[in-house]
Every structure is written in C-alpha cells, then in structure tokens.
Amino acid sequence: MNTPCPFCEIGADRIVAENSLAVAILDNYPISAGHTLVVPREHKASLFDLSAQAQAAIWQLVGEVRHELNLKLTATGFNIGLNDGVTAGQTVLHAHVHVIPRYKDDVDDPRGGIRWVIPEKARYWTN
Numbered sequence: 001m002n003t004p005c006p007f008c009e010i011g012a013d014r015i016v017a018e019n020s021l022a023v024a025i026l027d028n029y030p031i032s033a034g035h036t037l038v039v040p041r042e043h044k045a046s047l048f049d050l051s052a053q054a055q056a057a058i059w060q061l062v063g064e065v066r067h068e069l070n071l072k073l074t075a076t077g078f079n080i081g082l083n084d085g086v087t088a089g090q091t092v093l094h095a096h097v098h099v100i101p102r103y104k105d106d107v108d109d110p111r112g113g114i115r116w117v118i119p120e121k122a123r124y125w126t127n
Helices: 053-071 112-117
Strands: 015-018 024-026 038-042 077-082 097-102
Touching: 015 053, 015 097, 024 053, 038 053, 053 097, 077 112
Parallel strands: none
Antiparallel strands: 015 024, 024 038, 038 097, 077 097
16 A cells, blocks of 8 residues: 655645745654754655755755744754655655754753764764
C-alpha cells in the first residue's frame, strides 16, 4: 500500500508563506514554537534533484520565513537544515527545509547545534 505524500496536497489553509515554486507550512511535530517547513511544490525526494531555479526559490523562502519568525517571536537563533536521504533521517521523501527558531535556555548547552545528530561527535571543543 502506498501512503500519499503529505506535502503533495497541502491545503491553502496550512500555507504561511509561498512563492511560485515553494510553500512554507508550520511543522505538525514542532521542535519549538514557530518550527516551519519550506517545501518545493514539485515532488522530489532530494532538494538536489530539483532545478537550480527551484532550489533558489526554496532558499529565498527560507530567508523570508526566518525574517518573519524573527519579527514575530522572541527567537535568539535558528537551526536551518534538511535531512537528505533515509540514512540522514529523512522520513518524508519529499524534499523540505526545516526553519527551527531557538530560544535562550531552550537547552542547557546549545553548542554543537546540528552536530548532535551523532551525540558522541557533538562536543568537538572538548577533544
């Protein structure tokens, strides 16, 4: 049984920002308040399977989303990234970029950021 792609039929009511090649929606399972996904309109598993024009449109929208979140929330930083491939943790095989606002003291020590995907390698400054 094929599961329908949750990003191929996004309702207009879920879209918080858009351009001709991408949309931004709030994440259904947010890491923090304001966690937003920027999703290409075209279904491709990897961002790198998209045209240069589509990739540029996605990154433009990421910048706009970050700017808007920065105005609306009290975020003091952002993690922005993507999981490219199942081995990297991608669970929805439709390319998307996470824009995750971060807040002062949301974790004890934020150093290392995305490096925490492999915890034993995260604290590189202590080696």
